[in-house]
Amino acid sequence: MKVKRLNAVLEQMKKDNISQILISDPTSIYYLTGKLIDPGERLLVLYLNQNGNHKLFINELFPLDDDLNIEKIWFNDTQNSIKILSDNLEKNSTIGVDKNWPSKFLLSLIELKKNSKFINSSYIIDTLRLFKDEEEKDLMRKASLLNDEAMKKLKSIISDKFTEKQLVGELSKIYEKLGADGFSFDPIIAFAANGANPHGFAENNVVKPGDAVILDIGCIKDNYCSDMTRTVFYKKVPKKAREIFEIVLEANKRAISIVKPGVKFCDIDKVARDYITEKGYGKYFTHRTGHSIGLECHDVGDVSSVNTDEVKPGMIFSVEPGIYLPNEFGVRIEDLVLVTENGHEVLNKHDKELCIVG
Structure with missing residues (x-):
């Protein structure tokens, strides 16, 4: 015990x-x-x-x-x-x-x-x-760093040779080679219009030049979960897609920047949501800003407008604003954040700036 x-x-x-x-x-x-x-x-x-x-x-x-x-x-x-x-x-x-x-x-x-x-x-x-001890923090860091490496490898193989479903299969092989213990949730790999469904499923779509590609992936390592989302673009970035990407990226960065003990979860949500609303896309940010994570990918607790609890040291949660334009494309950028005594630590180290693959 x-x-x-x-x-x-x-x-x-x-x-x-x-x-x-x-x-x-x-x-x-x-x-x-x-x-x-x-x-x-x-x-x-x-x-x-x-x-x-x-x-x-x-x-x-x-x-x-x-x-x-x-x-x-x-x-x-x-x-x-x-x-x-x-x-x-x-x-x-x-x-x-x-x-x-x-x-x-x-x-x-x-x-x-x-x-x-x-x-x-x-x-x-x-x-x-909700409150991770030192051993749990290290396990969460380990799982996230493994997920970083998986994301790097996954991005490198995106091409029109693979459907969304096939890339999920390739990701499973990547995790196995890296020593992960399986998925922490069903991966969301979505091209173009399929990415406009925030929790869509990988289908038989094939990527085309200019498509936004949502990669929402996570693995389990030593019973602890990782979770990260990156949105990349295949071969080129249309002007509108670039604009949306930069808005979501800034919302992600602004929300993370205020994380420290004493800040309320609803305030973190508000920073991301207000910025996206200011840019004219508020109605297309259709979900909460984040969720707690640990032994389960969705532990109890979230980053939402109705959660007035204060964040405290040892808590780990996601910050994942998004914009989803029906029948066009979606953009989401997600990091896991650990609350420290004086601020925060972002567990994901993989680059989240605009990236063109293929």
Whole structure:
């Protein structure tokens, strides 16, 4: 168990008067134990209690090393795992559960624990995960530097010999050669009009001279995620596309420049959005400016107009303004930013100035 993190969870439980919680999210279980288990459709629960009576409920299908210092409650596919879990919980009390726990488990447990109160306790670990310790910061730097190298290699092979889908396949090979552990999300590689859909999918389009090419890519390394977007142009840059690119680049730079402890997330969003609006393209910036990232590509927390929280040291999030002109093209530029004690550190080192490929 990660003792410092565990103690922080227990301390918050005590403050909020929650005696017991059920953690079912495999990523959060990894955060507290150092063991990553994908249970599929089966039950997996880390049970924490203020009195220290912690247990891990786990199917026999997933053997564990003995170095995990916690009581294990084993069950198999022929047993009623929810009944086993229920029998180990306190009676007539508040039970914290994860926000994404499947209803097939939660509803069955509610039926067995009719006199208990169930609440969403995910915020406890979600909040802790916002703040990266020194080990996590180094892992995030490592993942981002690997992503930088992948972006460099990907840009070098863009040509009309590859469709968007085929470039995704080539990116997978690049990551494998670099030692990454897979994609942190489905890559967005989009040419011309397909790039006007901010979260479009790679299709069978072939790049043409003058096309804007959106490359939104990320990998996992040692369980931590990277994410970066660069927009490049194939063989030449039309005048309008150059104008849009420079606006987005400046919005990205302005937003990043104000990041430091005490600044509100909504203020970071406002700097990027106001600049794009000032240039006449506000209605074409259709998404929030960024999202938190760590063990998951989209951790809880975002850079948006409604998030009035202040940024604090140890937080890592994306800054990714964009402009998307329907049926024409899109431009997005994204970096990951780590909040330091006195300012910020941009984790992506790969060049983001205007670039012509091919």
